[in-house]
Amino acid sequence: MQFENKYLANVYAEVEKRNAGEPEFLQAVGEVLESLQPVVEKRPDLVKAGVIDRIVEPERMIVFRVSWVDDEGGVRVNRGFRVQFNSAIGPYKGGLRLHPSVNASVIKFLGFEQIFKNSLTGLPMGGGKGGSDFDPKGKSDGEIMRFCQSFMTELAKHIGQFTDVPAGDIGVGAREIGYMFGQYKRIRNEFTGVLTGKGIPYGGSLIRPQATGYGLCYFADNMLADAGKSFKGATVVISGSGNVAIYACEKATQLGAKVIAMSDSGGYVVDPDGIKLDVVKQIKEVERGRISEYAKRVPTAKYTEGCKGIWTVKCDIALPCATQNELDGESAAALVKNGVIAVAEGANMPSTPEAVACFQSNGVLFGPAKAANAGGVAVSGLEMSQNSLRLSWTAKEVDERLKGIMAGIYKNASSAAAEYGHKGNLVAGANIAGFLKVAEAMLAQGIAY
Numbered sequence: 414m415q416f417e418n419k420y421l422a423n424v425y426a427e428v429e430k431r432n433a434g435e436p437e438f439l440q441a442v443g444e445v446l447e448s449l450q451p452v453v454e455k456r457p458d459l460v461k462a463g464v465i466d467r468i469v470e471p472e473r474m475i476v477f478r479v480s481w482v483d484d485e486g487g488v489r490v491n492r493g494f495r496v497q498f499n500s501a502i503g504p505y506k507g508g509l510r511l512h513p514s515v516n517a518s519v520i521k522f523l524g525f526e527q528i529f530k531n532s533l534t535g536l537p538m539g540g541g542k543g544g545s546d547f548d549p550k551g552k553s554d555g556e557i558m559r560f561c562q563s564f565m566t567e568l569a570k571h572i573g574q575f576t577d578v579p580a581g582d583i584g585v586g587a588r589e590i591g592y593m594f595g596q597y598k599r600i601r602n603e604f605t606g607v608l609t610g611k612g613i614p615y616g617g618s619l620i621r622p623q624a625t626g627y628g629l630c631y632f633a634d635n636m637l638a639d640a641g642k643s644f645k646g647a648t649v650v651i652s653g654s655g656n657v658a659i660y661a662c663e664k665a666t667q668l669g670a671k672v673i674a675m676s677d678s679g680g681y682v683v684d685p686d687g688i689k690l691d692v693v694k695q696i697k698e699v700e701r702g703r704i705s706e707y708a709k710r711v712p713t714a715k716y717t718e719g720c721k722g723i724w725t726v727k728c729d730i731a732l733p734c735a736t737q738n739e740l741d742g743e744s745a746a747a748l749v750k751n752g753v754i755a756v757a758e759g760a761n762m763p764s765t766p767e768a769v770a771c772f773q774s775n776g777v778l779f780g781p782a783k784a785a786n787a788g789g790v791a792v793s794g795l796e797m798s799q800n801s802l803r804l805s806w807t808a809k810e811v812d813e814r815l816k817g818i819m820a821g822i823y824k825n826a827s828s829a830a831a832e833y834g835h836k837g838n839l840v841a842g843a844n845i846a847g848f849l850k851v852a853e854a855m856l857a858q859g860i861a862y
């Protein structure tokens with residue numbers, strides 16, 4: 414990582430020293446600091462108050478043992494995490510991830526990104542993230558329940574509706590949120606909106622399951638419209654086939670595009686006739702099966718082993734919706750060679766720095782995660798509002814608000830980019846716009862935290 418600005422170079426060197434061996438976290442911090450160069454030049458007051466030195470250090474990091482009993486009676490041990498990164502503009506807010514790759518670096522990168530994403534939504538939410546290296550794949554319902562209960566037994570001590578409000582992420586959907594909510598209520602003896610992504614009967618918001626995928630397409634639609642383009646008649650490739658990917662596919666199709674490929678960590682399917690989403694939903698949401706099943710059920714589709722190859726499928730729009738660093742420089746070059754016009758990130762940090770550079774230098778419209786996938790946390794914020802008001806908005810009402818929020822995020826990111834000398838660069842624009850609001854709040858609240 415190279416910084417022209419000496420102050421930023423020193424901040425990054427300190428972060429590197431303090432967080433050695435945490436590549437994902439360093440990658441996320443490096444990208445934000447790079448964008449902040451023009452801000453540092455314009456705002457010496459923020460430098461003097463040490464806002465940037467402080468924002469890269471979590472306010473609190475909780476690491477804990479999660480022990481549970483499997484179906485055979487064996488004792489299993491996992492590690493749980495919650496990073497409470499920044500509470501300058503609201504209670505900590507961010508999802509919980511259950512995946513064997515979870516470690517301190519992954520949770521800190523996600524928590525750091527969440528600060529700026531939440532700020533961009535315009536709602537009062539600080540940044541946090543959590544999870545565990547527990548692997549939900551192949552576990553029975555009972556095992557998932559016992560794990561979630563044990564996880565929440567410790568987490569309950571650190572969260573609350575006014576303190577920290579977790580949600581779902583990879584491996585955490587409505588089922589897991591339900592088990593965790595039940596355990597929180599049991600321990601605290603209170604019914605509050607301590608988690609979002611809840612089921613509708615007990616305080617969930619309509620459109621929350623769809624929000625990240627729908628929001629991604631609303632954001633991309635704004636980005637495309639600004640360039641005189643649209644989803645209509647475009648071919649789309651979407652990686653992943655989880656929550657974000659499924660609803661991105663649904664909305665892109667509604668907006669007139671044809672989604673021709675989807676994947677999971679095992680491989681990808683190409684269906685030139687257009688992905689039949691009801692088949693994907695049956696396999697993934699009902700049967701919790703593999704995407705390879707799709708090709709067995711739909712004669713026009715072909716399955717290929719290995720997930721990286723999906724980026725060699727020719728398309729107009731690419732929506733990476735699986736996981737971090739899934740799209741590298743080589744994959745980006747393949748997309749560019751095949752004429753991609755826009756890439757919008759549904760997953761968090763799915764494109765490597767080399768991939769982002771490749772898109773930007775080839776004039777591909779590029780929507781970075783913290784702006785493009787903020788729809789999920791935005792509707793989580795709306796779920797918190799509904800819980801506080803003790804009422805439920807209609808699906809239409811929530812969807813309209815989501816659309817408005819995504820249009821606002823696009824506008825803010827794109828005007829911040831222009832104002833700070835990076836017209837068209839939404840990576841810089843999103844980082845700057847997200848940062849400035851949090852920075853003003855930190856400045857106003859003094860230094861002793």
Ligand code: NDP
Pocket residue numbers: 581582583584585625653654655656657658676677678679720734735736737739759760761786787789790
């Ligand atoms: P899900 O668990 O529902 O789905 C994840 C999907 O990604 C699955 O298809 C999974 O395949 C695939 N995947 C996971 N790891 C890998 C890997 N190493 N290589 C290839 N594919 C992989 O998670 P979500 O859809 O909720 O989350 C997807 C991304 O979106 C994450 O980056 C998350 O942080 C981000 N995000 C999610 C939000 C939400 O509201 N849910 C909000 C904002 C961002 P398999 O089943 O084989 O593991």
